[in-house]
Amino acid sequence: MRMDLSIAGQQFSLLENFKDDTRLRASFNALTHQTFEFDFEQWYQDGYWGEGYQPWALAHDGRIVANISVNLMHFDVLGEPRRGIQLGTVMVAPEYRGQGLSRVLLERVLDRWQGQCELVYLFANDTVLDYYPKFGFARVLEHEYSASLTPADRPCSFNRVDMDDLLERQRFISAVDSAVPVARLAMRSNPDQTMFYCTSFFKDCVHYSPALQAYVVMEIVDGVMTLYEVFARRALDLQALIAELSTPQTTRVVLGFAPLDSSGFEVQPLVSDDSLFVLGQAGQFIEDARLMFPLLSHA
Structure with missing residues (x-):
C-alpha cells in the first residue's frame, strides 16, 4: 500500500x-x-x-x-x-x-x-x-528468574547445532513448532521470530540433546548461564536440564522467560x-x- x-x-x-x-x-x-x-x-x-x-x-x-x-x-x-x-x-x-x-x-x-x-x-x-x-x-x-547452580555429576547430552546446515535448521524449526510451553508467558506459532535470533545473534547458542529430544538456546559467560529458551515435545524437569547444561565453572543461571514451575528460582524485578x-x-x-x-x- x-x-x-x-x-x-x-x-x-x-x-x-x-x-x-x-x-x-x-x-x-x-x-x-x-x-x-x-x-x-x-x-x-x-x-x-x-x-x-x-x-x-x-x-x-x-x-x-x-x-x-x-x-x-x-x-x-x-x-x-x-x-x-x-x-x-x-x-x-x-x-x-x-x-x-x-x-x-x-x-x-x-x-x-x-x-x-x-x-x-x-x-x-x-x-x-x-x-x-x-x-x-x-x-x-517485568520479573526475572534466576538461581545458584550445582553442576550435574553426569556427562552433558547436549551438543551445539550447526545452524548453517539447512537440514539442521529444518529439524530445529519443526521442534519449535511442536514444543510444549516451558513458560507461563510463552510465544507460540512464530518460528520466524525465533529464527531471526537463532540464525544471527544466537546462532552459536543452539544445542540439542538426542536423549531428551530437546533443543535449548543458551550461553555461558563468566560463569553465568543465560537460558533463553527450551524447545521439547514433552515436559522436562527444568532444574535437571539446567544442572546438566552447567559446567564446573557455572555458578548461576538466568532464565530468558518466566518458568511454569518457579520453585527453586529467585524472582526479582x-x-x-x-x-x-x-x-x-x-x-x-x-x-x-x-x-x-x-x-x-x-x-
Missing part, C-alpha cells in the same frame, strides 16, 4: 507491504543498519520474513526515512491463548528527526490495530520513557536497558503475575 502525506511542509509516502520490493527493502535495511547496526536482508533471503513482520514506513524522495514495524504475536499466558502486536524497529533518519514522523506512524498503526487484539506493546530505551505514555501506553514491570510499555491497562496482569516476555520474542 502507498499513500501520499504532507508532514511539516514536506511530501512523504506512507508504505506498507514492501518487503518484496528490492529497492525499498534495501532502503529499509540501510536505515535499520544505520540505527541498530544490523539489518533484515539475510532473514529475508532465508525465507523467514513472513507476514508476521509488517513495517510501516515513510519515504521521502524514494528513500525510507522513518519506520515502525508491527509484529503479529501469539502467546499462551497462564495457559490461555492471547493475540497481540508488538511494535518494534522504531527509527527515524537523523536529519528527519523532530518533524513528528514517528507520531504520524504510531497514530496510524494504533488506528488500524487498537481493538483488534488483546495486547499492543513495545520495548523502549531510557531516552523515550516520557514519549509513549502520551499515546496511552503504561510502563509495566527485571533490570534492563529497555522498558516494557503496554497500551492501556491490558498489561497489568504481567506485573501482578510476575511475568516477563520471553527474550527471544523481543522484536
